[in-house]
Amino acid sequence: MTKKLQRDRSALDIESSKQVDYLKDEVAYRLVDRLLDIKRKYDTIVDLGCGCGHVVKHIDQDITKKLLMCDMSEKMLERDKNMKFDVEVERIVVDEELLPFAENSVEAVISNLSLHWVNDLPGTMIQIQRSLKPDGLFLASMFSGDTLFELRTSLQLAELEREQGVSPRVSPMIDIRDVGSLLARAGFTLTTIDVDDIIVNYPTMFELIKDLKAMGESNAVLARRPFLKRDTLLAAAAIYKDLHGNSDGTIPATFQIGWKPDVSQSKPKPRGSATMSLKDMLEK
Template sequence: MLSLSTPFRILRQPLCQSFRRSSTASTPAAFQVFDRQAKKLQRDRAATDKEQSRIVDYLKDEVAARVADRLLDIKREFNAVVDLGSGSGHIVKHVDSDMLNKLIMCDMSEKALYRDADQDYEVEVERMVVDEENLPFEENSLEAVVSSLSLNWVNDLPGALIQIRRALKEDGVFIGAMFGGDTLFELRTSMQLAEVEREGGISPRVSPMADSNDISRLLSRAGFTLTTVDIDEIQVNYPSAFELMDDLRAMGENNAVLTRRPFMKRDTLMAAASIYKELHGDEDGSIPATFQIIYMIGWKPSEVTPQPKERGSATKSLKEVL
């Protein structure tokens, strides 16, 4: 676990069990979980306050750097790479001309997309206003697609992955990062306990998130091969739950679930902050916030894609190797 500053476990169902999504890119989602228009407005508002939104880039910049490292590990120079859900440009800060010639930044929020349009980068940048649920790219047209902390707000995740796979050329690669199911479990449990205590019930305050098993299945279902999924955790310390929620809002990462309540009562909010510090607080008075990140890599099949050997074809025993 990485700390960017100096066991209550959230009860949840796996994403695939908690709600169903459509299985194709051409049909509407069977069940809408997120308010996409609300999410766009949240990103717009966050990008409007340029100074504050740049201050809270620390989390997205860190995850983007790790996505860029995975792209660097592929010993291939790309002509153009699509950054899906780029925001103001987090991945572009960590790539250079030895990796690719042009990065096509795509985001549903035009204000976020052009927040740092006056900045110079080592690679050519093209910006496109794109909804991650409806990709405009032709089939077999892209060498690589990357996405960092954006697809977790997509309703039709299987459909989005299918669209990405179709848009890739044969032997093209997709590298992505999403928030995992244990993200902000401290905040989630504290809010649930506060609402039960003060209001006699709970409401969705943090969006449902996938786990690694979900992502592995979804990548295979979308037609990717040689898939790789790994998990990392980043822990950030805050003075209190209020600063954490302020930063989430400034990031444009506040709640966008359709069934969310429009507000939380003041006494419930105060109780949640108190419970958070009591259950999870550090000795110095700060509170930790855990962000679980799921990284994924998938390749579009081609004639040159390595295939697994047939069962029983091994010439050495695993005991000999170990």
């Protein structure tokens, strides 16, 4: 509910929301570029956690005829409803933890920077796997491990100094090393995982925090303290600049993107089932 409210508020401030599309648009472009590596055209693709429509900007008729845009926030879904795209679009309000798709009914599911907010990630992956048709595709990007480590450490050090305690100010991200085991538990096969680091420079820590809020990516951990004192914030900004600042006075923010492409049906042959030896093949 907290995350839905944040996403609703972000979409309602249309001007600010559009100004911070840069990060999700860039990752969506990279996501679709990976989709192009799979030489297949789909009738329909499900875009799970689509936000305002970052993936659809890069999708064309060579990839799919129709994109099913799904998000928990109706306001985000409707923000750019008057825009025209290269493919047919249908918008549906969907909670990522309660997928409405029947078993073996979906050709492909993609997700761009949304799954890191799912409370029951293993459960969602199981639902995705069950909804896919045989040989269906699951392709996703999500914030992982070291995302915003500069902001996290700076806030922690400032709180320890000024308030003698630490509160989770930056939401925890999944360790990319754990993703493979989660996919395997969900029943996926032939999984591949890789990581990109995207570094964005900001004038100060305050511009970074402002952009995160406008993206709907603010901290949603229930155990966090509701307020952060002004002097703690100022101390954190100074620590950030001192520990991580660039020579030109700006500060970097690292967004670590984990990629999880998968084809869910094909399985390796059983050990010992080969009908020709490697030696014979090399001699040909």
